[in-house]
Amino acid sequence: MLVGVMGAGKTTVGELLAERLGTAFRDTDADIEADAGKPISEIFIDEGEAHFRTLEEAAVKSALASFGGVLALGGGAVLSERTRAVLAGHSVVFLSVGLSDAVSRVGLGAGRPLLAINPRATLKHLMDQRRPLYEEVATFTVATDGRDPVEIADEIVTLLKP
Ligand SMILES: Nc1ncnc2c1ncn2[C@@H]1O[C@H](COP(=O)(O)OP(=O)(O)O)[C@@H](O)[C@H]1O
Ligand SMILES: O=C(O)C1=C[C@@H](OP(=O)(O)O)[C@@H](O)[C@H](O)C1
Ligand SMILES: [Mg+2]
Numbered sequence: 001m002l003v004g005v006m007g008a009g010k011t012t013v014g015e016l017l018a019e020r021l022g023t024a025f026r027d028t029d030a031d032i033e034a035d036a037g038k039p040i041s042e043i044f045i046d047e048g049e050a051h052f053r054t055l056e057e058a059a060v061k062s063a064l065a066s067f068g069g070v071l072a073l074g075g076g077a078v079l080s081e082r083t084r085a086v087l088a089g090h091s092v093v094f095l096s097v098g099l100s101d102a103v104s105r106v107g108l109g110a111g112r113p114l115l116a117i118n119p120r121a122t123l124k125h126l127m128d129q130r131r132p133l134y135e136e137v138a139t140f141t142v143a144t145d146g147r148d149p150v151e152i153a154d155e156i157v158t159l160l161k162p
Contacts, residue, residue, distance in 0.1 A: 017157065028071065
């Protein structure tokens, strides 16, 4: 399981990690979009963030019940106490990232509805609010600033070795 704020690289590193481990990859955001038949930005507009969080909680629960590969979570999935409880007992990697790298990676926040207005200030606020939650669920923390996704995936492979 990969957790961390938007722009930490969960989706990108998750795909590479699954390749390295020879296993499947899933992303709860993609699962939610497939089920809803529309992009996350439209779910936020049509039904609101609270509804998205309900779908997200169900998506994590269902993926963890039926799937043994690499799972990237959305950045806000850890806001749910039930999700944090469900993550216990799994290998959870917190991809950490500083504000400047996160801002440059997400650009103007296209496709990320929470970053539609003032992405830098919003990301800073979300990082401060969520860091303790990422740390709470993490088995390992991997710093990503200035590092290539391939190198990060390789480090995780090493950390996961028994
Ligand atoms: N370590 C990295 N270094 C540079 N760019 C990265 C890194 N990880 C991800 N990116 C880029 O940042 C953007 C956000 O990555 P993504 O994997 O979608 O993050 P997340 O799923 O955590 O929000 C993508 O354009 C991706 O190519
Ligand atoms: O941090 C958040 O609250 C969100 C992160 C996004 O996923 P990524 O972290 O993969 O960008 C996506 O789930 C949605 O836009 C909300
Ligand atoms: Mg993602």
